[in-house]
Amino acid sequence: MTVPPTRSPNVILVALASCGVLVSITQTIVVPLLPQLPGLTGSSASNVSWLVTATLLTGAVCTPLLGRAGDMYGKRRVLLLALGAMVAGSLLCALSTNLPVLIAGRALQGASIALVPLGISILRDELPPERVTSAIGFMSATLGLGGALGIPAATLVVQYADWHTMFWVCAALSVLIMVVVIRVVPESPIRTNGRFDTVGALGLTVFLLCVLVPISKGGVWGWTAPVTLAMFAVAAVVAPIWTIHQLRIRQPMVDLRVSARPAVLFTNLTAILVGFAFYANGLTTAQLVQEPTVTGYGLGASIVVAGLCMLPGGIVFVLLSPVSARISATRGPRFTLALGAVILIVGYALRMVTNTSLVGITIGATVIAVGTAAAYSALPALIMHAVPVSETAAANGLNTLMRSMGQAVCSAVVATVLASMIATTGGHTGPTLGAYLTVFAIAGACSIAALGCTLLIPVDRRDPGAAPAAPALAGSAA
Numbered sequence: 001m002t003v004p005p006t007r008s009p010n011v012i013l014v015a016l017a018s019c020g021v022l023v024s025i026t027q028t029i030v031v032p033l034l035p036q037l038p039g040l041t042g043s044s045a046s047n048v049s050w051l052v053t054a055t056l057l058t059g060a061v062c063t064p065l066l067g068r069a070g071d072m073y074g075k076r077r078v079l080l081l082a083l084g085a086m087v088a089g090s091l092l093c094a095l096s097t098n099l100p101v102l103i104a105g106r107a108l109q110g111a112s113i114a115l116v117p118l119g120i121s122i123l124r125d126e127l128p129p130e131r132v133t134s135a136i137g138f139m140s141a142t143l144g145l146g147g148a149l150g151i152p153a154a155t156l157v158v159q160y161a162d163w164h165t166m167f168w169v170c171a172a173l174s175v176l177i178m179v180v181v182i183r184v185v186p187e188s189p190i191r192t193n194g195r196f197d198t199v200g201a202l203g204l205t206v207f208l209l210c211v212l213v214p215i216s217k218g219g220v221w222g223w224t225a226p227v228t229l230a231m232f233a234v235a236a237v238v239a240p241i242w243t244i245h246q247l248r249i250r251q252p253m254v255d256l257r258v259s260a261r262p263a264v265l266f267t268n269l270t271a272i273l274v275g276f277a278f279y280a281n282g283l284t285t286a287q288l289v290q291e292p293t294v295t296g297y298g299l300g301a302s303i304v305v306a307g308l309c310m311l312p313g314g315i316v317f318v319l320l321s322p323v324s325a326r327i328s329a330t331r332g333p334r335f336t337l338a339l340g341a342v343i344l345i346v347g348y349a350l351r352m353v354t355n356t357s358l359v360g361i362t363i364g365a366t367v368i369a370v371g372t373a374a375a376y377s378a379l380p381a382l383i384m385h386a387v388p389v390s391e392t393a394a395a396n397g398l399n400t401l402m403r404s405m406g407q408a409v410c411s412a413v414v415a416t417v418l419a420s421m422i423a424t425t426g427g428h429t430g431p432t433l434g435a436y437l438t439v440f441a442i443a444g445a446c447s448i449a450a451l452g453c454t455l456l457i458p459v460d461r462r463d464p465g466a467a468p469a470a471p472a473l474a475g476s477a478a
Helices: 009-028 037-041 050-073 075-094 099-126 129-160 165-184 198-221 226-248 262-290 303-308 311-331 333-353 358-386 389-420 433-455
Strands: 422-425 428-431
Touching: 009 050, 009 075, 009 099, 009 129, 009 165, 050 075, 050 099, 050 198, 050 389, 075 099, 075 165, 099 129, 099 358, 099 389, 129 165, 129 262, 129 303, 129 311, 129 358, 198 226, 198 389, 262 303, 262 333, 262 358, 262 389, 262 433, 311 333, 311 358, 333 358, 333 433, 358 389, 389 422, 389 428, 389 433, 428 433
Parallel strands: none
Antiparallel strands: 422 428
16 A cells, blocks of 8 residues: 655645534434434334444444554555445445445444544554643544534435435545545554454454344333343353453453553543433434424424524534643643543533523534533543553454444433333323433433543553553553
8 A cells, every 4th residue: 555745744734624524414413304314214113213224233343353453464454445434334325225235334434533533542652742732632522523413414314315415425525535535644653562352352343232222222122122131141141251361361442451551441431421321412402492382382393493503512613622632731641531521510400590591502502512622632641651552453443433332322221211211292192301411410410420420540650630541562461
């Protein structure tokens, strides 16, 4: 593969950030389409929900695996492989209305979630040290930026064009970004030696699938259904066996000793909680404003108006990324993460009392976007300060996995709450206002827990606001 000539840090950052925006857009573009897809595909609503579930599952499984592969075989090479999966998945979805084909396409799109941790790791390897913190903050924030922009864009497509257009656009953008990456992003010279842990990869895959599938589908299957309990049982058996294997080999898929360090452990726990809080906002806002007025609380807004409620949040992600980076540079990423958690708490407090007007709902959703932008920009900085440079892609992949797990749990919780707290008013059957308030209360509690975990992240004694000092390479792996 041709090695691109030396490029400026700004060019590399823009190329890699575009990958993050693309990934986050593809995660959310089907959300506004879900009510119409049963009729468009001739399938049930529960089967159509796999178009969201499949993306979360493959993203959760592939992110740590591709992150580890990037550390070993080349981050740029694996990044291009993930972009190829995005192209293939987008084309499958663009060319078919058959649900199994659409699910397969969405699964391939989900594999590309690894683009973000891979991109963050390339930035650490290639940019000047003084640029790294701001660059990775912006790269991480693209996960929220694309999501906030993806829903409004998708609602416009659903309203005014054929729904396959969304996937044609994703395919075209993916090809364009592949060309840009090949031309401007260099291959990192930093590699991890050793053999790929195939057994560890298989064990992690089985464990994640047996945890995330029943969490995502338990509300449909039943939490005490045999298939749900059986999958949880398999996960419980696989987990200790996989852990023992990871601790015994020299080059594990996940370095559990490094992951158990408080700086890494509490950062990853915070990522789960922030992922939950972020996703709850996106899952409920558009649906809430579209509820009919006969419910007594609904606004009866169109799908386009509902999507546009998320647009200010997307703008916030763009504007606040450099601000968050400056705060991290002066006060440390731990402070920025704590600030983000506090803003999330305030945001959900607002969501509890601003449900009677479109402006109030939009303000509450935007405040949550502010908190998410700050938190997402700080998470990778904390991780990279706490792990060896040779493990950055794998460690950031694990952190991104934690966010995905938070989103998967959130999806299940939101679906369960909205389905269990329903009422029929004026001939309309749907969630009560109490159902939405319950979701906001749970997300607010997760934000409080995220703040608590953040305060448990240790700091460098020489600088109370700084992130933990990076460990030496010699102490990296067992």
